[in-house]
Amino acid sequence: MLSNYLPVLIFVIIAFIAGTVMVSLGYFLGPRRDDDAKLSAYECGFESFEDARMKFDVRYYLVAILFIIFDLEIAFLFPWAIVLDKIGLFGFAAMAVFLGILVIGFIYEWKKGALEWE
Amino acid sequence: MNFVAPDFMPVVPELFVLTMACLLLVIDVFLEQRQRYITYGVAQLTLLGAALLTLVTYAHAPVTTMFGHYIKDAMGDLLKIFIYLSSAAVFLYSRDYLRRRDLFKGEYYVLGLFGVLGMMIMVSAHSLLSVYLGLELLSLSLYALVAMDRDSPVASEAAMKYFVLGSLASGMLLYGISMIYGATGSVDLQVVSDAVARQGADNLVLVFGLVFLVVGLSFKLGAVPFHMWLPDVYQGAPTSVTLYIGSAPKLAAFALMMRVLVDGLGTLQGDWQQMLIILSVLSIALGNLVAIVQTNIKRMLAYSTISHVGFLLLGILAGSPEGYAAAMFYAIVYVLMAVGAFGMVIMLGRTGFEVENIDDFKGLNDRSPWLAFLMLVIMMSMAGVPFMAGFYAKWMVLQAVVNIGLVWLALFGVVFSVIGAFYYLRVVKCLYFDKPEQSEPIHISLDTEIAISANGLLLVALGLYPTALMTWCATALLN
Numbered sequence: 001m002l003s004n005y006l007p008v009l010i011f012v013i014i015a016f017i018a019g020t021v022m023v024s025l026g027y028f029l030g031p032r033r034d035d036d037a038k039l040s041a042y043e044c045g046f047e048s049f050e051d052a053r054m055k056f057d058v059r060y061y062l063v064a065i066l067f068i069i070f071d072l073e074i075a076f077l078f079p080w081a082i083v084l085d086k087i088g089l090f091g092f093a094a095m096a097v098f099l100g101i102l103v104i105g106f107i108y109e110w111k112k113g114a115l116e117w118e
Numbered sequence: 119m120n121f122v123a124p125d126f127m128p129v130v131p132e133l134f135v136l137t138m139a140c141l142l143l144v145i146d147v148f149l150e151q152r153q154r155y156i157t158y159g160v161a162q163l164t165l166l167g168a169a170l171l172t173l174v175t176y177a178h179a180p181v182t183t184m185f186g187h188y189i190k191d192a193m194g195d196l197l198k199i200f201i202y203l204s205s206a207a208v209f210l211y212s213r214d215y216l217r218r219r220d221l222f223k224g225e226y227y228v229l230g231l232f233g234v235l236g237m238m239i240m241v242s243a244h245s246l247l248s249v250y251l252g253l254e255l256l257s258l259s260l261y262a263l264v265a266m267d268r269d270s271p272v273a274s275e276a277a278m279k280y281f282v283l284g285s286l287a288s289g290m291l292l293y294g295i296s297m298i299y300g301a302t303g304s305v306d307l308q309v310v311s312d313a314v315a316r317q318g319a320d321n322l323v324l325v326f327g328l329v330f331l332v333v334g335l336s337f338k339l340g341a342v343p344f345h346m347w348l349p350d351v352y353q354g355a356p357t358s359v360t361l362y363i364g365s366a367p368k369l370a371a372f373a374l375m376m377r378v379l380v381d382g383l384g385t386l387q388g389d390w391q392q393m394l395i396i397l398s399v400l401s402i403a404l405g406n407l408v409a410i411v412q413t414n415i416k417r418m419l420a421y422s423t424i425s426h427v428g429f430l431l432l433g434i435l436a437g438s439p440e441g442y443a444a445a446m447f448y449a450i451v452y453v454l455m456a457v458g459a460f461g462m463v464i465m466l467g468r469t470g471f472e473v474e475n476i477d478d479f480k481g482l483n484d485r486s487p488w489l490a491f492l493m494l495v496i497m498m499s500m501a502g503v504p505f506m507a508g509f510y511a512k513w514m515v516l517q518a519v520v521n522i523g524l525v526w527l528a529l530f531g532v533v534f535s536v537i538g539a540f541y542y543l544r545v546v547k548c549l550y551f552d553k554p555e556q557s558e559p560i561h562i563s564l565d566t567e568i569a570i571s572a573n574g575l576l577l578v579a580l581g582l583y584p585t586a587l588m589t590w591c592a593t594a595l596l597n
Contacts, residue, residue, distance in 0.1 A: 101140060105143075108143050111147035
């Protein structure tokens with residue numbers, strides 16, 4: 001039974017080697033000309049390494065939550081679209097109801113002004 | 119693989135509540151603050167409509183639908199009717215409170231309705247999956263409700279505590295569910311029940327899963343030693359939310375215990391009976407003892423809730439049909455008492471003053487004899503004084519325990535309910551024998567006063583003629 005896992009082991013070893021080789025090639029061969037702009041954190045506005053207990057704007061949090069809801073929607077829609085021809089009208093209607101409920105949430109957040117940054 | 123649409127007829131009340139809650143969410147954002155009463159009205163109409171739908175389709179024989187995840191039976195319908203009733207009372211009692219605290223927002227009613235929907239799913243759950251779904255829908259609504267008063271540090275702390283501990287309990291419950299799924303190969307309670315009956319009770323994984331399930335469920339009920347969140351949340355949350363948490367969810371939690379422990383894992387009764395005995399003894403003892411030293415009325419009622427949960431568990435652990443019926447009767451009567459008690463707390467407040475302490479009830483008899491009388495009835499009923507609904511509920515539960523030979527447990531319950539009578543009677547003493555500390559007149563709107571009067575009188579009526587409700591409970595459990 002254990003032999004079934006041999007391909008997994010081989011895969012892990014190859015993945016490890018490939019990852020190590022690529023990172024070390026980049027590290028040893030690549031040119032490095034650092035300046036302040038390159039070393040600073042990218043876009044998000046936070047330092048990459050600092051105390052986790054800091055204050056940050058609650059609006060990030062709101063956007064993240066709203067994003068997750070609609071991101072999950074895609075995660076549901078994708079497999080649904082692939083099997084759409086097999087699940088029939090009931091499957092179609094179920095997704096329509098799900099999207100309808102999401103739209104209600106969307107109307108609510110829009111009217112409440114959650115989508116406005118300022 | 120082709121999906122066939124399940125029979126939607128049995129879930130019509132749920133669909134109705136879901137549709138109305140979604141509709142209300144949309145309507146509410148388009149309303150001005152002064153039109154907010156429309157939200158309140160629609161919420162009440164929704165509960166009324168759901169009650170009518172449930173009554174019309176009242177189940178005389180159990181029907182399962184939604185691929186076995188949902189069951190409509192008489193127990194579920196009976197409990198749902200009381201869930202609507204108590205939630206309607208909660209909405210009514212808290213209306214003026216929310217207005218004067220500037221908390222009169224549509225979200226209270228929308229979340230309240232979603233909570234009701236969660237409870238309906240819990241009550242009618244026929245698989246571990248729908249049990250969890252309903253529970254989470256209710257819990258998430260409650261977390262948000264507790265945090266509704268954003269500027270209050272106490273409420274925020276309570277919400278945070280509730281959320282963290284509640285998530286932990288959900289995790290425990292899920293862990294238990296996954297183990298039971300592993301041992302039986304299904305989440306459908308019927309299949310689980312058959313599988314457990316086949317392989318017997320000596321499967322270690324199964325018992326392990328059961329322990330986690332019981333821990334998760336008793337957390338939601340608030341049984342000792344999983345009660346820590348309860349006093350803080352009851353005290354910290356806005357009173358309107360305490361009123362909500364303290365009432366209908368107890369009915370749903372009772373139904374959950376019945377579905378999971380009795381319908382699903384009935385064969386393991388020997389195992390869960392011992393666990394429930396420990397939970398029940400601890401709850402009765404700690405709830406009644408700690409309530410004595412409280413000065414805050416909401417906190418006192420929280421500890422009183424814990425002791426009542428202990429009594430409720432007595433009925434379930436008896437494991438007999440009469441025990442289940444007694445526990446169901448107890449749950450219903452308790453909810454009526456809790457709605458009344460927190461309703462009184464909420465009603466005696468006015469702009470700039472909220473009732474927090476037991477002392478605030480001093481001399482209520484001089485200010486309003488009728489309200490004092492209603493409070494007397496509620497307190498007496500909670501204490502279990504004869505000829506009150508609470509007395510009969512305790513009596514039936516204790517009788518069920520005696521009938522399975524656990525006389526010591528019944529004696530324990532009696533002793534502690536006598537001890538517990540002390541702190542209820544202290545409130546009564548405040549009502550009648552102390553001088554009032556305030557002289558402001560009490561303003562209560564007419565519909566609220568009618569409702570609280572009906573609430574109090576119902577407790578008296580149920581104490582004098584308990585047989586009707588008791589028979590209803592017993593027959594609902596039979597089919």
